[in-house]
Amino acid sequence: MLGGGQLGRFFVAAAHEMGYHVWVLDPDPHSPAALIADRHLLAAYDDYAALDELAQGCAAITTEFENVPAGTLDYLNKFVLVRPSAAAVSVCQNRIAEKNFLRDNGLPHAGFAAVHHEHDLREADDRLFPGILKVARFGYDGKGQAVVVNRDAAVAAFQQFKGETCVLEQKLALDCEVSVVLARDETGSIESFPTAENSHRKGILDVSLVPARVAAELHDEAAGLAGRIADRLGYIGTLAVEFFVVHGKLVINEMAPRPHNSGHYTIDACITSQYEQQVRALCGLPLGEARAHSTAAMVNLLGDLWYETTPAGDHYREPDWSKLHAFANLKLHLYGKHHARPGRKMGHFTVLDADPENARQVAMTARAAIGIVDAA
Ligand SMILES: Nc1ncnc2c1ncn2[C@@H]1O[C@H](COP(=O)(O)OP(=O)(O)O)[C@@H](O)[C@H]1O
Ligand SMILES: [Mg+2]
Known part of the structure; x- marks a missing residue:
């Protein structure tokens, strides 16, 4: 695994449960994924001695971080299976290449x-x-x-x-934003997860609701467009596509060549998670079923929650998680990050319910209970 943040950490957990060993390459000594990996190669993404070790020790390589230099993936691919390909990752890591790709393939974009x-x-x-x-x-x-x-x-x-x-x-006038996470395997078969509806705060994903509250046909259209992107990229692995909904129509915003924050809900709400799919695609296994067995509302937990404002000034402390554990249909996931900074993604929770509006309401109540206050 190239990159060792929370996306890598969930991949490591999924791979372990499926019987694999995982090495993580990440320059951060406190990498959350490396903490639970079988080995941490503490090195830069262009450290060729470390890449040689990785290539010799591993049967297959993937990434959780789209900014791994394309040269790194090309180099590794000479010795070992790399999925997704350097070519696919490089389209997603440069906004100009990405927009040109959408234009050249007749896909809707701003x-x-x-x-x-x-x-x-x-x-x-x-x-x-x-x-x-x-x-x-x-x-x-x-x-x-x-x-x-x-x-x-x-x-x-x-x-x-x-x-x-x-x-x-x-700049488009957005009705709302949605995303589709899918997995595509080496045979070209695709499993799409249900469409998530995403709202952001200060530019960071805040809440994802599943299914997205958009017209029924948009769900199929979004999955169809994401599938076309994956096919055209010859993509193998887990891919996320972000969309704008503008005047009731889908416009593709951007792609991420990896699992996605808006797909965290798949851990608790789907037959197979986006991380298990990443393992399956990487290892040449058939994909699991992506179907959701529950509706879900996911809330991001940022480092701001660690800072309590008191009359004496800001005070750093762990939030009181019992306030979240009090909800019977809420699943808390903390990433094991060493230090909380404002705006840093520290964890998330997912509320599961048979009814999507109930899931949303419980999530909002829990969000307020842990101290997330909306700016007026
Ligand atoms: N062309 C646009 N029109 C309107 N809003 C946009 C546009 N591009 C981005 N945004 C808003 O900014 C957010 C972040 O932009 P995005 O391109 O997704 O970058 P990032 O890589 O930071 O996620 C989007 O989720 C959306 O809310
Ligand atoms: Mg984005």
């Missing part, structure tokens, strides 16, 4: 322009304003993005990003 130089902004189509300027690489959780009302604002934002290559996207 209007965009690649921005290498200021003059690309000067010449950009008027219809792209107001827009969102996004750095082409390494952005996540809304980082490296600026809403730009007009051309001058876009130029100013581009300068703030120090001239890093960007993509300018038309």
